[in-house]
Amino acid sequence: MELNFTITQKNPASRYINVTLQLQNVNQKRLTLLLPRWRPGRYEMGHFSKNIQNFRALDSKGKQMLVMKNNAYTWEIFNDNSDTTVLVEYNYYANEYNAGACFANEDILYFNPVHLLMNIAPTNDHQKTKYIIRLDIPKHYKIITSLKVIKNTITSYDYDELLDSPIIATPYVQSFSYKIDEYKFYVHHIDLHQKYIDFNKLKPDFEKFTKQILRFWGNAPFKEYHFIIHSLPYSYYHGVEHLKNTVIVIGPHHQLMNKLYDELLGIASHELFHAWNIKTIRPKQMFPYNYYTENYSELGFIYEGFTTYYGDKLLWQSGVFSTEQFFRCINERLNRHYLNGGKYSQSLLNSSIDTWVDGYVNIAPHKKVSIYDEGCILA
Numbered sequence: 001m002e003l004n005f006t007i008t009q010k011n012p013a014s015r016y017i018n019v020t021l022q023l024q025n026v027n028q029k030r031l032t033l034l035l036p037r038w039r040p041g042r043y044e045m046g047h048f049s050k051n052i053q054n055f056r057a058l059d060s061k062g063k064q065m066l067v068m069k070n071n072a073y074t075w076e077i078f079n080d081n082s083d084t085t086v087l088v089e090y091n092y093y094a095n096e097y098n099a100g101a102c103f104a105n106e107d108i109l110y111f112n113p114v115h116l117l118m119n120i121a122p123t124n125d126h127q128k129t130k131y132i133i134r135l136d137i138p139k140h141y142k143i144i145t146s147l148k149v150i151k152n153t154i155t156s157y158d159y160d161e162l163l164d165s166p167i168i169a170t171p172y173v174q175s176f177s178y179k180i181d182e183y184k185f186y187v188h189h190i191d192l193h194q195k196y197i198d199f200n201k202l203k204p205d206f207e208k209f210t211k212q213i214l215r216f217w218g219n220a221p222f223k224e225y226h227f228i229i230h231s232l233p234y235s236y237y238h239g240v241e242h243l244k245n246t247v248i249v250i251g252p253h254h255q256l257m258n259k260l261y262d263e264l265l266g267i268a269s270h271e272l273f274h275a276w277n278i279k280t281i282r283p284k285q286m287f288p289y290n291y292y293t294e295n296y297s298e299l300g301f302i303y304e305g306f307t308t309y310y311g312d313k314l315l316w317q318s319g320v321f322s323t324e325q326f327f328r329c330i331n332e333r334l335n336r337h338y339l340n341g342g343k344y345s346q347s348l349l350n351s352s353i354d355t356w357v358d359g360y361v362n363i364a365p366h367k368k369v370s371i372y373d374e375g376c377i378l379a
């Protein structure tokens with residue numbers, strides 16, 4: 001089976017990304033397309049199908065086919081005439097500018113494939129499926145991704161890798177690279193105004209903590225790694241880890257190299273550490289990831305808390321953070337620990353399970369503990 005996606009923006013101001021999916025070598029009378037319900041890195045349901053608009057399927061003659069939904073994340077296509085080619089079209093509303101979501105307008109096309117690239121059921125048959133993603137974008141746009149791109153086209157046989165690889169196309173990007181041992185690192189800075197970034201300051205610091213993290217682990221699960229930094233004009237702080245890249249969204253951009261600089265380094269180091277701790281080594285309940293249901297684990301304090309501790313500690317050991325800066329990070333965690341009555345209510349293990357219901361929001365006061373804070377203190 002071959003899944004041939006084309007991604008474009010017919011009307012960029014609408015914030016809709018237009019997706020066409022051509023299915024070739026079809027041999028089923030019923031085709032089921034599935035969209036992930038959550039994304040690795042955020043252990044709660046994302047319900048990405050809420051952004052899917054105008055879904056339809058056409059046969060090889062262009063005739064609309066019957067489509068039924070049995071639940072919020074599957075689309076069943078009735079291929080009664082046994083067509084070998086089916087064209088699916090849908091739009092994705094991309095209006096959430098954070099490190100794990102999608103945003104598209106006149107200046108940028110940015111998406112995390114886990115939000116909008118559907119897969120065909122059964123999904124355990126990955127090896128035989130070929131995924132092609134063609135980006136139909138303006139000529140002057142640059143493409144940023146850790147996937148291999150040839151003439152605006154990405155080819156993959158690995159759905160997991162595809163979902164783990166955000167894709168950005170924009171003219172508003174500047175990049176630099178450096179090498180540590182045999183590993184190559186890229187730093188991309190995306191902003192309408194490049195005047196707020198100072199690569200001369202950034203580069204030596206990134207080199208130092210990268211080297212320290214590599215020394216800590218010995219070797220890396222990648223050959224190339226991409227730090228993808230979006231600077232926004234308003235206050236923001238978010239990072240998402242992947243095996244071969246991270247997306248960081250931070251702002252306000254005019255504070256990037258001063259007030260926010262420690263935070264930028266903190267997220268970058270944390271997310272790089274995740275390339276090992278969660279992307280390579282992770283609870284067996286998440287191996288492989290099941291994108292269609294909760295992946296419960298009690299070990300959130302290891303994959304988030306230990307990452308928080310070592311992210312900061314290795315910044316300190318690399319000389320990028322002073323002792324005071326490192327202690328400030330630890331002090332912040334201790335403060336939150338002492339002030340949170342949730343430690344008398346729910347264990348760390350249960351709070352890890354419950355990220356799926358309240359891990360990223362405060363609903364009931366003093367009900368839970370933070371896997372980040374407690375895990376960091378434990379480490």
Ligand SMILES: [Zn+2]
Nearest residue numbers: 270274304307
């Ligand atoms: Zn993390």
